[in-house]
Amino acid sequence: MVVVDDFEIAGRRFGSRLIMGSGGYPNQQVMLDALEASGTEVVTVSIRRVSLEGYSESMVDLVGSRYTLLPNTAGCESVRDAVLTAELAREALETDWVKLELIGDRETLMPDGIQLVEAAEQLVKSGFQVLPYCTDDPILCQRLVDVGSAAVMPLGSPIGSGMGICNPFNLEMIVRRSPVPVVCDAGIGTASDAAQALEIGCDAVMLNTAVSRSNDPVRMATAMRHAIEAGRLAHGAGRIPRRRYAEPSSPQLGLIGS
Amino acid sequence: MTRQIRVNGDPVPVAATTIAALLAEQGIDRTARGVAVAVNGGVVRRTEWDETPVRDGDDIEIVRPFRGG
Numbered sequence: 001m002v003v004v005d006d007f008e009i010a011g012r013r014f015g016s017r018l019i020m021g022s023g024g025y026p027n028q029q030v031m032l033d034a035l036e037a038s039g040t041e042v043v044t045v046s047i048r049r050v051s052l053e054g055y056s057e058s059m060v061d062l063v064g065s066r067y068t069l070l071p072n073t074a075g076c077e078s079v080r081d082a083v084l085t086a087e088l089a090r091e092a093l094e095t096d097w098v099k100l101e102l103i104g105d106r107e108t109l110m111p112d113g114i115q116l117v118e119a120a121e122q123l124v125k126s127g128f129q130v131l132p133y134c135t136d137d138p139i140l141c142q143r144l145v146d147v148g149s150a151a152v153m154p155l156g157s158p159i160g161s162g163m164g165i166c167n168p169f170n171l172e173m174i175v176r177r178s179p180v181p182v183v184c185d186a187g188i189g190t191a192s193d194a195a196q197a198l199e200i201g202c203d204a205v206m207l208n209t210a211v212s213r214s215n216d217p218v219r220m221a222t223a224m225r226h227a228i229e230a231g232r233l234a235h236g237a238g239r240i241p242r243r244r245y246a247e248p249s250s251p252q253l254g255l256i257g258s
Numbered sequence: 259m260t261r262q263i264r265v266n267g268d269p270v271p272v273a274a275t276t277i278a279a280l281l282a283e284q285g286i287d288r289t290a291r292g293v294a295v296a297v298n299g300g301v302v303r304r305t306e307w308d309e310t311p312v313r314d315g316d317d318i319e320i321v322r323p324f325r326g327g
Contacts, residue, residue, distance in 0.1 A: 021327025031325070046326025049266040049319065050286060050293065059323040060292040074326050080299070087301045088321050092294035159327075208327030 004232045007203045009181050010097070010129040010150040012068075016041045017198065018228045019070065019183060020221075021208025022059065030217050035063065038211065038221035039228075043067040044099055046074045047089045060093065070131070072099040077112070079119045086123055098123060099153065099185075099206075100132040109159040113140045117147060124148035133185050136170040138177055151180050153206060156197065157187030160209045164193035168200055175201035191220070191227035198231025199239065261314040277307040280318070292322045 006013045020040040025031035035043060045059045059069065071089030076082035079102070086098040102119055104112035111134050120130045129150040134140050136154040144152050154174055157163035164187060165171060175182050184197035185206040194205045205228060214220035260271045265284065274280040277295055281288045288307065295302045296319040302310045312318070 022325040023327045024325070044327055045323040047294075047321050048324040048326075050322050058290060058292050059325065064291070069323065071323060072326055084296060084299060084301075084319075085321075088294040088296055088319065089323075091301050091303060092292045092321065092323055206327075212327075 002233065004229045005236075007181060009131070009183075009203075014041050014204075015039075016225075016228070017204040017232060018194070018224060019044065019185075019204060019206040020211070021206070022063065023208055024212040025217060026212075028062070031212070032063070034211055034217040034221040035067065036221075037218045037225065039225040041068055042070050044070045044072050044206070044208070045093075047071055047085050047092060064093075068097075069093050069095065070097055070099050071095065072101050072133075074101045075106075076102055077105070078102075079115050079122065082115075082119045083122050083126075086128060087126070090128070096127055097129045097150075098131065100130050102132075111135050111155070113137065113143075116140075117143045120144050120149050121147035131183065136167050136174065138170065138173045141174045141178060141182075145178065145180055149180060151183055151203075152178060153183045153185035155186040156184050156193065159186045161187050162189030162210060163187050164189050165196055165200070168196065171197070171202065172200050191223040194224050195227040195231035195234070198228055199234045201235055204228075261312065263312060263314070263316040263318060265318050266320060272312060274312055276312060277302055277310045277318075280312050281307065281320070284320070286320060290322070294321050295319065296321075 007017055016039045018040045019042045020038050021044045071093055073082040073085040082102045102112050102116045103109050120132050123130045131151045132144050132149050133153045141152045156165040181203040183204045183206050184202040188194050188207040188210045197205045211217050211220045260273050274283045298317050
């Protein structure tokens with residue numbers, strides 16, 4: 001039987017090519033069930049101020065023993081805030097991995113490429129394994145690799161938009177040129193989008209809203225697991241070239257009536 | 259003696275003289291997994307909470323992991 005191969009980031013191997021977010025689920029049990037159904041091994045978490053009115057469940061206690069927690073710097077708009085958030089995350093979670101998010105503004109949530117490279121460079125120098133969330137720009141991805149990023153995480157489309165992969169050609173170019181793993185992050189709307197990312201050649205997909213805000217998150221998580229596997233297998237098998245005209249798949253000889 | 263510091267962006271009067279005492283004063287379980295502290299933009303490791311002083315005017319961040327994508 002053909003099985004989906006493992007993938008590796010910064011020397012760590014994972015059986016699942018799906019990285020899942022933990023935000024926006026209707027409730028905690030649905031989140032736990034959806035994570036389970038997705039087959040993921042890596043779950044992202046944000047780092048936020050403790051509410052001084054007391055605090056509820058800890059993500060570490062809830063999912064930390066079952067999944068590798070990948071802290072993000074979501075919402076940060078400056079190099080200083082992103083670097084400090086990463087450093088707090090390292091202390092909080094005892095991990096030197098960080099999904100580096102540095103957004104340009106709160107309306108588009110689009111990555112600020114200029115600050116991103118600077119923050120990535122600083123964090124790499126401080127010993128972090130940096131996974132930067134970036135635009136689908138092959139040159140920006142190259143710059144992020146140049147400063148030592150462990151992977152690149154180009155967006156398919158804006159965060160939470162569900163618009164899928166808006167520029168598959170850029171993503172393909174990034175994949176073809178990248179010496180580090182490419183994780184398509186953000187914009188996935190449904191299972192076929194995730195499959196497309198893997199077909200294009202992305203090493204993995206990171207998604208959240210497509211599952212957490214679907215009508216049935218556990219069912220969608222299951223669909224994502226299958227889509228990721230299907231996409232990876234299709235990538236390995238190799239798609240046929242597109243052609244403009246029909247090509248019969250049944251024999252042309254021996255037709256009755258001929 | 260109370261001092262005025264900022265905790266997570268808000269001005270707070272505190273009697274605590276160390277980070278460990280501040281956490282206790284704010285009702286935060288110091289043994290809870292995932293809590294991290296920064297003072298004036300620099301992380302203070304958990305092992306240093308007992309010795310690190312809280313000074314007047316300090317800007318302190320206390321964070322932990324939350325849900326997120």
